Amino acid sequence: MSLQNKNMVCALRLGVIGHIAQAFWEDRLPETIDNIPFVMRPRNGPDQTRCCIYKDRAILRERIIAALGFRLEDQTDDSVPLRQLAEQALEDQTPNWPILTVCDIACHGCMKARYFVSDACQGCVARSCAGSCRFGAISFAQGRSYIDANKCRNCGQCHEHCPYQAIVRLNVPCEAACPVQAIHKGPDGRAEIDFDKCTSCGRCMRACPFGAVMERSEVLEVLLALRSEAHVTALVAPAMVGQFKGGLPRIITALKALGFDEVMEVAAGADVTSRKEAEEFVERMARGDKFMTTSCCPAYVEAVRRHAxxxxxxVSSTRTPMHYTAELSREANPETINVFLGPCVAKRTEGLNDPLVDFVLTFEEVGALLDARGINVENCEEAELGNASGAGRGYAISGGVAAAVRKMVDDREAVRPIFVNGLSLQALRKMQSYIDGACPGNLIEVMTCVGGCVGGAGVLAEADKAARLVDRFAQSSPDSVSRD
Known part of the structure; x- marks a missing residue:
C-alpha cells in the first residue's frame, strides 16, 4: 500500500526522515548527519536520480535542512556544516510559518504551461482549431497547424475543438496542482511560492516530480519530546486507518512502541465537531441563512480568508476535530504534549495557531519513524479502541463530514448537501455566486484535496484504496454518539 516503491520523491522524503531518526536514537545525530547524503547516494550506487551524484547529494543536503525544520530560502551560506544546523535544531528550533519551502537547485525550471500541436495533427480541411481561436494564434504550414505563443491566451478552445485531440496542454505540475495559483516561476525560471496567496495545502509539494517543493518537518521536536520525561499523546486522524495494514487497533500498539504514552482517535473530536456544527446549522437555517459551509479543512478556511x-x-464557526481532540486530551492530562498525526500538510499551519496542539506529523513521517524503528504494524497486538462513532471515523473521505452533520441534525432541518471534492479558484467563485444567486443546497462540504483527507499531501497510501479501508472501518463502527 505504501507509495514508497512507486514514487522516488516519496522514497527520498522517507529515507531522510528515517536516517535522521536512526541517528537521533543512537545519540549521534550531530556527529553523523553530514554523512547522510553520502550514505543515501554512495559512489556507484544504483539509485542516482539527477544528472550526477554530486547534485543528488547536494539536494539531499537541502532536504535534510528542511527536515530539521529550517527554511531553505534563509540558508545563504552553503559552507555551514549540517552538524552545526543539527546542533542548533536540537537546542532551539521551534515550528514556525511558512511550512513549505522551495529547493531551487532541485527545481527543473519546467517550460511555461501552454498548448502545443503534437505530431497527431492531420492538417484537416475543417481547421476547427483555427476557427475556434479568437486571437488569431493558429496558422497552417507544411500540412499542419502551429500555435503562435505570442498570440495564444491559453483559452483551450483549440484543444476542445480538434477532432484528433492533437492539441495537448503542457502543464507545469506544481502550478497545475495549486488550487489558488500561489506558485509561479521566478525571474530565473525556478518555482517560487507567493505566501500571501498560499494556503499550505501541500498539493504543489505532492505534484512536483523533482521534489523541489519541501515541507519543514517537526519530526526532530517530536523525537525530543518522546525521549523526554514528558507525557506525549498521539492524536490520530481518521485517515490513518487506510495507511497501514493491520487496522487501527494494531496502529495504536505500534505508536505506543514508538514512544507515545497515549493514543487518541481524532474521530472522537470529529463527533464533537459534528454535534456543534449540526447545532450551528439548525440555528443558521432558522435565522434565514442561505447556506453554511463546513470548517474542518484548514486549507479551505485559509483560502476563504485570503481569496474569498x-x-x-x-463558514461554520465550529472548530476542527483536531482541536476538540486536543481539548479532550488536555482535559485528561493538562501536562501532556499533543502531537497530531495526519495526512494534511495544512494542519501544520493550523497547529501553529492552536495552543492545544504542540506538533504535527504527516503519515509519511510516521511511516518513516516506524520503519527506522523496525516496527511492523501488522505484527503488533491489537489495542482496545475508544468510543468514537462510525460517522466520526468517516470524516476522512469526501462526503463523510456532511453525512455526520446530517445524522446529528436528524429531522430538525432538511439538509441538502453540496460537495466540493477538490478545491479550486473556480469552486470558490461558484460558492461566491451562491451568496447573491440561487444555491442548490444549504450545507456545503469542502475538501481541498480530491477524495478528502485520504488524498492529502502527507499520505502514504493511494487515496482510493485508503478510502475503501476508512469506509469499511466506519461502516463497522457503532453510531452511538448522541446530540447531547
Whole structure:
C-alpha cells in the first residue's frame, strides 16, 4: 500500500526522515548527519536520480535542512556544516510559518504551461482549431497547424475543438496542482511560492516530480519530546486507518512502541465537531441563512480568508476535530504534549495557531519513524479502541463530514448537501455566486484535496484504496454518539 516503491520523491522524503531518526536514537545525530547524503547516494550506487551524484547529494543536503525544520530560502551560506544546523535544531528550533519551502537547485525550471500541436495533427480541411481561436494564434504550414505563443491566451478552445485531440496542454505540475495559483516561476525560471496567496495545502509539494517543493518537518521536536520525561499523546486522524495494514487497533500498539504514552482517535473530536456544527446549522437555517459551509479543512478556511473573504460569514464557526481532540486530551492530562498525526500538510499551519496542539506529523513521517524503528504494524497486538462513532471515523473521505452533520441534525432541518471534492479558484467563485444567486443546497462540504483527507499531501497510501479501508472501518463502527 505504501507509495514508497512507486514514487522516488516519496522514497527520498522517507529515507531522510528515517536516517535522521536512526541517528537521533543512537545519540549521534550531530556527529553523523553530514554523512547522510553520502550514505543515501554512495559512489556507484544504483539509485542516482539527477544528472550526477554530486547534485543528488547536494539536494539531499537541502532536504535534510528542511527536515530539521529550517527554511531553505534563509540558508545563504552553503559552507555551514549540517552538524552545526543539527546542533542548533536540537537546542532551539521551534515550528514556525511558512511550512513549505522551495529547493531551487532541485527545481527543473519546467517550460511555461501552454498548448502545443503534437505530431497527431492531420492538417484537416475543417481547421476547427483555427476557427475556434479568437486571437488569431493558429496558422497552417507544411500540412499542419502551429500555435503562435505570442498570440495564444491559453483559452483551450483549440484543444476542445480538434477532432484528433492533437492539441495537448503542457502543464507545469506544481502550478497545475495549486488550487489558488500561489506558485509561479521566478525571474530565473525556478518555482517560487507567493505566501500571501498560499494556503499550505501541500498539493504543489505532492505534484512536483523533482521534489523541489519541501515541507519543514517537526519530526526532530517530536523525537525530543518522546525521549523526554514528558507525557506525549498521539492524536490520530481518521485517515490513518487506510495507511497501514493491520487496522487501527494494531496502529495504536505500534505508536505506543514508538514512544507515545497515549493514543487518541481524532474521530472522537470529529463527533464533537459534528454535534456543534449540526447545532450551528439548525440555528443558521432558522435565522434565514442561505447556506453554511463546513470548517474542518484548514486549507479551505485559509483560502476563504485570503481569496474569498465575502464567503467568511458562511463558514461554520465550529472548530476542527483536531482541536476538540486536543481539548479532550488536555482535559485528561493538562501536562501532556499533543502531537497530531495526519495526512494534511495544512494542519501544520493550523497547529501553529492552536495552543492545544504542540506538533504535527504527516503519515509519511510516521511511516518513516516506524520503519527506522523496525516496527511492523501488522505484527503488533491489537489495542482496545475508544468510543468514537462510525460517522466520526468517516470524516476522512469526501462526503463523510456532511453525512455526520446530517445524522446529528436528524429531522430538525432538511439538509441538502453540496460537495466540493477538490478545491479550486473556480469552486470558490461558484460558492461566491451562491451568496447573491440561487444555491442548490444549504450545507456545503469542502475538501481541498480530491477524495478528502485520504488524498492529502502527507499520505502514504493511494487515496482510493485508503478510502475503501476508512469506509469499511466506519461502516463497522457503532453510531452511538448522541446530540447531547
Amino acid at each position: 473573504p465575502n464567503l467568511a460569514p458562511f
